[in-house]
Amino acid sequence: MLDGIGLTMFLPLIRAVDGGQIALAAEDMGKLSFVLDGIHAVGIEVTLESILILMLFFFTLKGVARFVTQYYQVMLRQRFANKLRLQGIAMLGNYKYTAFAEADSGRIQNSFSGEIGRVTNGYLNYFRTIEYSVVLFVYIILAGLANPKFALIVAAGGLLTNLVFNQVYSRTKVVSKRLTTESHRFQGFLIQTVTSFKYLKATDLIRRYQEKVAKSIVTVELYQRKLGFLSSVSTALREPLVVFIVVVAIFVQVSYFGQSIGLIILSLLFLYRALTSLAAAQATYNSFLSQTGSLDDAECFQEELSAGRERDGQIGFSGLKENIDLNQLSYAHGSDAVLQDFSLRIHKNQTIGIVGASGTGKTTLVNVICGLLETERGMLVIDGIDSCDLKLNEYRSTIGYVTQEPQIFADTIHNNVSFWDPESTRSREKVEKALALAHAAEFVRQLPQGMNTIVGINGLNLSGGQRQRISIARELYREVDILILDEATSALDSQAEVSIQKNIESLKGQYTMLVIAHRLSTIREADAIIHLRDEGRYDIGTFDELIERSASFRETVALQAIA
Numbered sequence: 001m002l003d004g005i006g007l008t009m010f011l012p013l014i015r016a017v018d019g020g021q022i023a024l025a026a027e028d029m030g031k032l033s034f035v036l037d038g039i040h041a042v043g044i045e046v047t048l049e050s051i052l053i054l055m056l057f058f059f060t061l062k063g064v065a066r067f068v069t070q071y072y073q074v075m076l077r078q079r080f081a082n083k084l085r086l087q088g089i090a091m092l093g094n095y096k097y098t099a100f101a102e103a104d105s106g107r108i109q110n111s112f113s114g115e116i117g118r119v120t121n122g123y124l125n126y127f128r129t130i131e132y133s134v135v136l137f138v139y140i141i142l143a144g145l146a147n148p149k150f151a152l153i154v155a156a157g158g159l160l161t162n163l164v165f166n167q168v169y170s171r172t173k174v175v176s177k178r179l180t181t182e183s184h185r186f187q188g189f190l191i192q193t194v195t196s197f198k199y200l201k202a203t204d205l206i207r208r209y210q211e212k213v214a215k216s217i218v219t220v221e222l223y224q225r226k227l228g229f230l231s232s233v234s235t236a237l238r239e240p241l242v243v244f245i246v247v248v249a250i251f252v253q254v255s256y257f258g259q260s261i262g263l264i265i266l267s268l269l270f271l272y273r274a275l276t277s278l279a280a281a282q283a284t285y286n287s288f289l290s291q292t293g294s295l296d297d298a299e300c301f302q303e304e305l306s307a308g309r310e311r312d313g314q315i316g317f318s319g320l321k322e323n324i325d326l327n328q329l330s331y332a333h334g335s336d337a338v339l340q341d342f343s344l345r346i347h348k349n350q351t352i353g354i355v356g357a358s359g360t361g362k363t364t365l366v367n368v369i370c371g372l373l374e375t376e377r378g379m380l381v382i383d384g385i386d387s388c389d390l391k392l393n394e395y396r397s398t399i400g401y402v403t404q405e406p407q408i409f410a411d412t413i414h415n416n417v418s419f420w421d422p423e424s425t426r427s428r429e430k431v432e433k434a435l436a437l438a439h440a441a442e443f444v445r446q447l448p449q450g451m452n453t454i455v456g457i458n459g460l461n462l463s464g465g466q467r468q469r470i471s472i473a474r475e476l477y478r479e480v481d482i483l484i485l486d487e488a489t490s491a492l493d494s495q496a497e498v499s500i501q502k503n504i505e506s507l508k509g510q511y512t513m514l515v516i517a518h519r520l521s522t523i524r525e526a527d528a529i530i531h532l533r534d535e536g537r538y539d540i541g542t543f544d545e546l547i548e549r550s551a552s553f554r555e556t557v558a559l560q561a562i563a
């Protein structure tokens with residue numbers, strides 16, 4: 001509007017420059033003469049100087065409005081991207097483990113990085129299209145007020161251009177979807193390259209894998225080029241089309257309606273701006289369409305995250321007081337039953353050993369106890385509270401889990417053990433104590449920068465046994481109630497295993513420990529041993545009781561003794 005009012009000043013200005021009477025300018029202005037009337041009404045005399053000052057005033061005001069709008073847009077845009085990321089991260093934190101196990105890591109990674117930018121731009125372009133359409137509408141109204149016939153001809157021409165662009169739009173939408181899908185694939189390949197780098201490199205499979213990644217890179221580029229081509233086509237067509245419409249309109253005006261050039265100039269100013277806004281609206285709409293693949297995907301991703309939200313209870317948990325009950329627990333991965341009618345009471349501070357051949361469900365059992373795998377009501381009861389009613393995050397914060405593949409973060413040893421607790425004398429002492437208990441103090445001391453040594457991606461600069469010891473130290477540092485060790489000492493040499501074994505034994509009675517072990521010597525002294533067998537069968541007892549009772553346990557013991 002400010003721009004429009006500023007532009008209407010051109011007519012009195014032309015009159016004034018021509019030495020004509022400014023008052024007569026009102027006749028050229030059609031219904032827009034109310035602007036001059038308004039100036040009179042506020043007591044300003046319409047002279048060349050006042051017109052120039054008023055024009056300057058309106059355009060400066062427009063500049064201020066533009067600044068405020070743009071700055072506000074930047075703020076909104078930033079807030080929007082942050083909100084998307086924070087919302088996504090929160091949803092990911094509540095995502096079911098089972099759903100996560102089937103998820104596409106490339107898609108997750110891409111949704112939080114590249115796609116957020118595309119989604120934000122998608123929304124930005126969507127709102128810009130609305131913004132330009134509003135501006136377009138205002139100019140058409142202004143042009144209509146000045147010269148209705150001329151406005152009508154140009155508006156009809158503008159509508160016709162949309163037909164031309166519709167073809168480009170639908171193609172853009174299709175390519176945009178393909179680009180998003182391929183970007184997910186590319187990110188997935190990238191993650192795999194990083195996590196499997198050592199293996200791929202050592203076997204030279206990296207070259208074959210690189211071919212796959214390269215193919216994906218080329219395809220992404222191809223789709224981007226296609227989008228660029230479509231965008232170039234629409235950009236290139238826009239200006240000639242606009243000028244063509246204006247030329248036709250002027251020709252019709254002058255030849256058939258014989259209108260005054262003053263009025264044509266004013267409406268031309270409006271209409272040129274209107275058509276520029278139309279072109280801008282078309283351009284932003286096309287950009288929006290090129291990002292719709294990402295928008296659809298982001299929506300789908302959020303729906304999947306919220307559909308995969310794990311159930312959670314209302315009852316708080318501050319630490320294990322009495323026991324964990326597993327009551328006729330059954331668990332199947334899809335249609336494959338792993339645990340069947342499994343019952344056990346684990347008393348606080350007991351040490352439970354879990355043994356069994358590969359694939360008999362040892363990890364599945366501890367995953368159920370962690371609440372990672374959902375079971376029916378009544379099957380997992382903690383201190384008399386059904387796990388379905390427990391606030392799972394509070395329960396899990398009392399669990400320490402040393403997984404089969406030790407979790408090491410690309411940071412210092414101190415941060416790996418303390419999980420980024422701010423460094424202080426107390427935290428260092430605590431870390432040292434945990435490292436000593438995990439039999440890691442000695443090797444950490446020998447590292448060039450001791451606790452401040454950075455361990456590389458996935459702890460690549462450490463040996464397998466060292467990684468295991470660091471991850472055990474982290475759980476000891478956390479002062480948890482329930483300690484789960486899944487093959488925690490499998491990567492250690494016999495001597496280190498014996499030492500750490502002694503340390504674990506020294507923790508006996510201080511933690512409720514679930515120790516999965518292939519080597520039976522590790523759990524020789526456990527209060528009870530669960531011996532899992534095929535098809536969900538199992539035996540429970542002390543080492544000696546199982547030797548007595550279970551033939552397959554005796555067999556395993558005998559085999560290991562031979563080994």
Ligand SMILES: Nc1ncnc2c1ncn2[C@@H]1O[C@H](COP(=O)(O)OP(=O)(O)OP(=O)(O)O)[C@@H](O)[C@H]1O
Pocket residue numbers: 101333334338356357358359360361362363364365
């Ligand atoms: N996410 C999953 N989806 C489908 N099947 C699974 C999944 N996780 C495990 N399984 C299957 O469940 C069975 C038990 O697996 P689990 O990892 O619990 O065995 P395990 O005794 O810990 O084996 P290992 O000693 O080799 O680690 C296996 O047959 C395995 O293939």
